[in-house]
Amino acid sequence: MAVEENSFLLTTVDALVNWSRANSLWPLAFGTSCCAIEMMMASTAARHDIARFGAEVVRPSPRQADLLIVAGTIVKRMASRLKRLYEQMPEPRYVMATGSCTIAGGPFYYNSYTTVRGIDEIIPVDVFVPGCPPRPEGLFYGLLVLQRMIKEGESVAQPGVRRKPVMAALPPAMTLKDIQKEIAALLVERSEVKTRGVSPNRIWEERA
């Protein structure tokens, strides 16, 4: 039976499924460093209480989680493990990168021989939450943005089609690409910052 693209049945199912997915984002307990403490603070501490959004069921096993909150620096040795964790999660899965280390390497950007400069080099990211570490409120804003994205974004007819990642604390129109372009331009423009050697797996240069 052929169902039309925008039939009433499918859109209603879409709405229901997206509503349920948005409101029950079970995070995977995955924290590597300081951001993990703020994530714990947000997800569990009595004052902030992520349970209000239905996201307090922190699953230790990636098989049961929907949301991978990457909290803390990812180094080369951990990168493969992060990717594996992501692959172990069942679809639909969402990734939130919290903190400047996961976004771009943060304070460990220069002169570090291990830090991965942005986890978007390893796995696709849905929401970036800046901060070092981000406050719990920042994490909530990221979660709400993700909820909005899920509610608007996906459809049963086209699973896996996703909006572009957004920076949670920036205007919603801003995408990662814009920011990367800006950073690249800044690096070229500012003459006092010279980098010796360009890492082969930095992709932003090619994009810019």
Added chain:
Amino acid sequence: MSEREATIFSLIQSCCSEVILNEGSGSFSIQVPSEKLVFVMEHLKKSESLAFVMLLDHLAVDWKEMGEFELVYQLYSFKLDQRIEVTTKIPRAIPNAHSVSRIWPIAEWQEREVYDLFGIYYINHPDLRRLFLEDDWKGFPLRKDYEDPFMLELVKE
């Protein structure tokens, strides 16, 4: 140097006359020739009047210009309530040192860390592997001449 430190130093010198005071340190520090290191260390721990039973820390410093590695051991004695810094220098071309892991078990891992980051080979070490980096890592990153395109070195002018 305080009076107590002077007595400790004389005690050490009585066992090994080649020990000299290390002037390049802000705290009480002695310098030992590398071949005498294990002997002096054993004396520092086992001697009843000294009893430096705790190895707080072990690190290496890369003196590229002088072609030397400086190994630094921080010891602590409960009996004297005193910290002492023991340093030794080994040539950069042949970075071999004697392991003190028989004296203090924790040295096994501290030496692994130094091996990992500086590439100093410890003789008689039970299990000399990399500690922080992957086993197939090339080079020793904390050496001054380490180069890695991944590192994005910030050049200051």
Added chain:
Amino acid sequence: MSWEIQTIADRAAGATSMAEVGAYLVLGVVLGLAIVSLMGLILNYSERKICAHIQCRLGPMRVGFHGLLQPIADGVKLLFKEDISPRNADRLVYIMAPFISLLATFLIVVTVPFSPLVQIADLNIGVVYVAAVSGFGVLGVLLAGWSSNNKWSMMGAMRAGAQMVSYELSAVLALLTVVLLSQSLKLSEVVLSQEQGWWIFRAPVVGLVACVIFFVASCAEINRTPFDLAEGESELTAGFHTEYSGLRFALFFLAEFVNMFLVSAMLVTFFLGGWMPFHLGGLTGFNEVMDLLPPGIWFLGKVTVVVLLFMWVRWTFPRLRIDQVMNLEWKILLPIGFANLFLTSIVVLLDLYLF
């Protein structure tokens, strides 16, 4: 006041046509399924809300009034989630395990006497049936852990197996105490025998001891803290269901919550009078006042209290170690259970009831 007991099975037996029998059959199955799924939803929501309030939080707030729709959102999400089975898993067993787990709970729901008129079937060997079928749940957990091809799952399953089989003994011993007291294996008659007073009060001390033993043992049987070793998060990541995702995981989740309800229902039936209102033998005036509330309400009220007790215990206590769990069962609970059974027989022989 005399209670007239009529189960759905009785009605089906007294039916005149095949169609009527079929209708009752369908009613029974639907009722069972409805109870299982409804209890799953309600208990999931209340567990999250109650634990939140114990911990000075609010719990789910955003979906519906005070997050009432939260379990539905979770359910729909889990339904539409990708279902992964590990490559080296024993696929048939892996797929069957959650259903076996749920089947055990469903089979017990059939016998629960909700009220004199709401009971699906009243077996004349009810106690034996309950004891036998509840052992079925272990099978699901064991198979799940074994078939996942994961060491953590395996460890969780082994822990669960050892623990559930051991505590089954104490639980059955506690039930046997009540069987001695009520002199029947039929659940409805067990309830009826408490017309002069609930066994926890009427049988001097032995009733209370048996009740406590049953509470502890059933706490262990349904894998709740302080006995949640099978899925101890901090030790075994997620225990026997580490590799399960999507709907199959939801079934385990559901079975866990329904098990909690069933265990409370059994505790209520055997020790707290089931649907029987609070009676004190001899005080007819008082008893008649108590009878004003319908028995179904009494039953649900008591179950609620026991479930709350389970939750309170869960969110307060730390977890035991595996050898401590085994010690508690074999060295403490089991001897007490046997002694209690012996004392009960003396109580029954000498007719030493309180009222």
Added chain:
Amino acid sequence: MIEVGSLKARMESTPGGLKTEEYFVNMGPQHPSTHGVLRLVLKMDGETVREVIPVLGYIHRSIEKIAEHLNGRQIVHLTDRMDYLSSAMNNWAVSLAVEEALQIELNPRIETIRTIVAELERIQSHLLWWGVLGIDLGAVTTFFYGFRDREMITDILEETTGARLTLNYIQPGGLMFDIHPHFVKRVKEVLAHLKIKICEYETLLSENVILQNRLRNVGILTSEKAISMGSTGPVLRGSGVALDLRKQKPYGVYGSVEFDVPVGSVGDSWDRYWVRVEEIRQSMRIIEQLIDNIPEGKFMVMKPAKKLTLPKKSYFGQVETARGILGVYIQGCEKEEPHRVHFRSPNFNNLWVITQIAPGGKMADLVATLSTLDLVIPDIDR
């Protein structure tokens, strides 16, 4: 049917009893009770742990290399991210080393405020540990109680320093900012609140018979072993060795305040638990003595524009953090950037204790012991 006697005879006839197969389990890098990305390779025999092999490096961010390119003032912010739960103490260690190198004399106001902030950090770190210990042992509610009170301290620190976790407050030559006008009032409020709550926590968790059974005589660390492994802080004090730099080599104003150093006797997990809970009380005592008489003065004695050129000498600054002795080794070479920076992290030595005391215990004991060692993994890897 196997007779019991024959089985027993068979067990005795095989050398070493009836053998079971040992297997390896990877605990971590992503595991809820390793508190980060520590990986432990466990050799297990059923439920019993036979051998523990820690594998590190999953958060090795090359802080020591980065620090060689920064000046003394800039290194401070990197130390925040090492042991993020005692960041003020970490800052202090760097400041001590740099101040020794540049021979900077501090005024009493700076020293007093530093002490208060460090003790506040210690309390919040121990509260977090207390909560996480509960969750490791299965008592989830303690986690929320610990975090609730920790939040109040975080608020105070945020008002003054502008950050909740990574303070970057104690700088070479003084402090980043002066204290907030409400600082004294808020601290007093929190102390009054905590005094009641600590007693409540004792009844909730410490006096629980299950917790006592889980911790007592588990993971016994003798004082000789603790010393030979170079462990410090509450781990060493739990084993009965009263090594506390705040007493031994007083820095800040620790020399002029009264406090006790709690010391365990057996060295089991319970002793470590007790030492930490008692340390919260002692920290409160220290703050109480200082909070009413913070001297007047400047909060920074060094001009911010001053170049921190380090002489060609090595300096070792050490402080007692919430986890033990943190040492900072700075080797200068007549430049602003140090020639070599090394951090002696307390967790590095404390971690290896697990290889000595966990074998022979159960899997659950390993988790309990790990929890009472209170490890922060980024501090180990740096």
